[in-house]
Amino acid sequence: MLVDTCVWIDFLNGYESPAADRLAAAIADGERIVVPGVVLTEILLGLKTDAQAERIANLLDAFDRLLEPQHADYVAAARIYRLCRSKGFTIRSTIDCLIAQLCLRDQITLLTKDRDFQSIAECTALRLAAVDRSA
Numbered sequence: 001m002l003v004d005t006c007v008w009i010d011f012l013n014g015y016e017s018p019a020a021d022r023l024a025a026a027i028a029d030g031e032r033i034v035v036p037g038v039v040l041t042e043i044l045l046g047l048k049t050d051a052q053a054e055r056i057a058n059l060l061d062a063f064d065r066l067l068e069p070q071h072a073d074y075v076a077a078a079r080i081y082r083l084c085r086s087k088g089f090t091i092r093s094t095i096d097c098l099i100a101q102l103c104l105r106d107q108i109t110l111l112t113k114d115r116d117f118q119s120i121a122e123c124t125a126l127r128l129a130a131v132d133r134s135a
Contacts, residue, residue, distance in 0.1 A: 001110070003034075010044070022111055035064070038099065043056060077101040091116045
């Protein structure tokens, strides 16, 4: 499972949300979690000090990495954007299209709170992790 930045931020800040709870359960269950470089970068961008960034980077090193994006992934991410736009969805982040492409490429489920990924999933074969919203 690839975990989107917004879920990591909730989890690392101790903010309870259904997605952060799902991440905590996945970690406790030993579920495979992958952290692509772009998500790592987004997480580290929000930290105030180099010491915080180093500590979080070390924590995230415990999780699997993905093969970094290749030329074809960037082309496919742009295709995802155009496809969604043609169906009436404007995706707000280029990075979200790239994250979706990495999930599609490696057949990995995505855990996110970001509504743009729901739009991408409606237009592609992107699989979103189920989250218990009743908790």
